[in-house]
Amino acid sequence: MALRHAVLAALLDGDASGYELAKRFDVSVANFWSATPQQLYRELDQLERAGLVSGRVVAQERRPNKRVFTLTATGRAELRAFTAEPTRPAAMRDDLLVKLRALDAGDQEALYEAMSVRLEQARAKLARYDRLRADLLDGRDEDEYVREAEGIGPYLTLLGGRAYEQANIEWSTTVLRLLDERR
DSSP: OOHHHHHHHHGGGOOEEHHHHHHHIIIIITTTOOOOHHHHHHHHHHHHHTTSEEEEEEOOTTSOOEEEEEEOHHHHHHHHHHHHSOOOOOOOOOHHHHHHHTGGGSOHHHHHHHHHHHHHHHHHHHHHHHHHHHHHHTTOOHHHHHHHOSOOHHHHHHHHHHHHHHHHHHHHHHHHHHHHHHO
8 A cells, every 4th residue: 555545545535834744643544554754745735746646825923824625526536446446465564573472582572571561552552542542432322423523543543543553452461471470
């Protein structure tokens, strides 16, 4: 997947400046695709040149003017074509897994600490996803939300992020327990 598709998908939530898109990206898309603000700005320029988004200048009082980007019909068609493409199996690339594979030749205390950090990061991210889920549901149960929401793509990706972090918590807890048993 290219960054372009993640940016186009983030613009499905409505028009956004580069700054607003970076914020939106951080809370909605970053659970499955990450990018720096500089990468987002470069990608927005490329998307505009390709006609997939259109940009306009919005004047602001007491602040510099900002450029706001809108997904075009061509951009929506690009997303439609992208969603129709067959997907490739995801490849996991995680340096912590390589370090654990080399545990017997490595610094076991440092790896124990790294696993502890991974566990806390996963817990924090899951808590953040739970807050986002509560905001999306807005007092409704899941069935109500699915029936009433204009779109459910953000909710489905949020469920994927939650499942991923739950698995990280379970895995990290197991690894830490097994390392404790070996001490």
